[in-house]
Amino acid sequence: MLTAKKIIGNFGEQLACDFLTRRGYLIIGRNKKIGRREIDIIAALNGNIVFVEVKTLAAAGMAPAEDALTRRQIETLKKAIRLYCWSNRIKMDNARLDFVSVKINRCAKTAKLKHYPDIF
Numbered sequence: 001m002l003t004a005k006k007i008i009g010n011f012g013e014q015l016a017c018d019f020l021t022r023r024g025y026l027i028i029g030r031n032k033k034i035g036r037r038e039i040d041i042i043a044a045l046n047g048n049i050v051f052v053e054v055k056t057l058a059a060a061g062m063a064p065a066e067d068a069l070t071r072r073q074i075e076t077l078k079k080a081i082r083l084y085c086w087s088n089r090i091k092m093d094n095a096r097l098d099f100v101s102v103k104i105n106r107c108a109k110t111a112k113l114k115h116y117p118d119i120f
Contacts, residue, residue, distance in 0.1 A: 051077070
């Protein structure tokens with residue numbers, strides 16, 4: 001059974017996929033489990049593999065979604081990316097991590113996305 005949090009997260013990831021696709025990214029995979037970590041989106045752009053972490057917030061008055069990505073999470077993502085690249089024979093020079101924050105305003109039925117390319 002999907003929780004409200006998971007439904008909102010899935011919606012934010014779909015918005016992020018649509019956003020990235022409109023900007024030329026080719027979505028390769030979603031919600032890829034690598035060890036104990038999950039990569040939200042894996043995409044390709046200009047010969048590079050782009051791993052994308054998505055944070056979605058839907059509550060008014062909450063801190064920005066950008067604040068939800070911690071240093072510890074970034075380190076965990078780095079390990080997952082290295083493992084994915086190693087197991088798929090991808091050079092780390094051709095990989096990067098992007099971050100997309102999604103802020104949903106339920107009352108106005110709008111969403112604001114911010115894309116932070118190449119945070120690692």
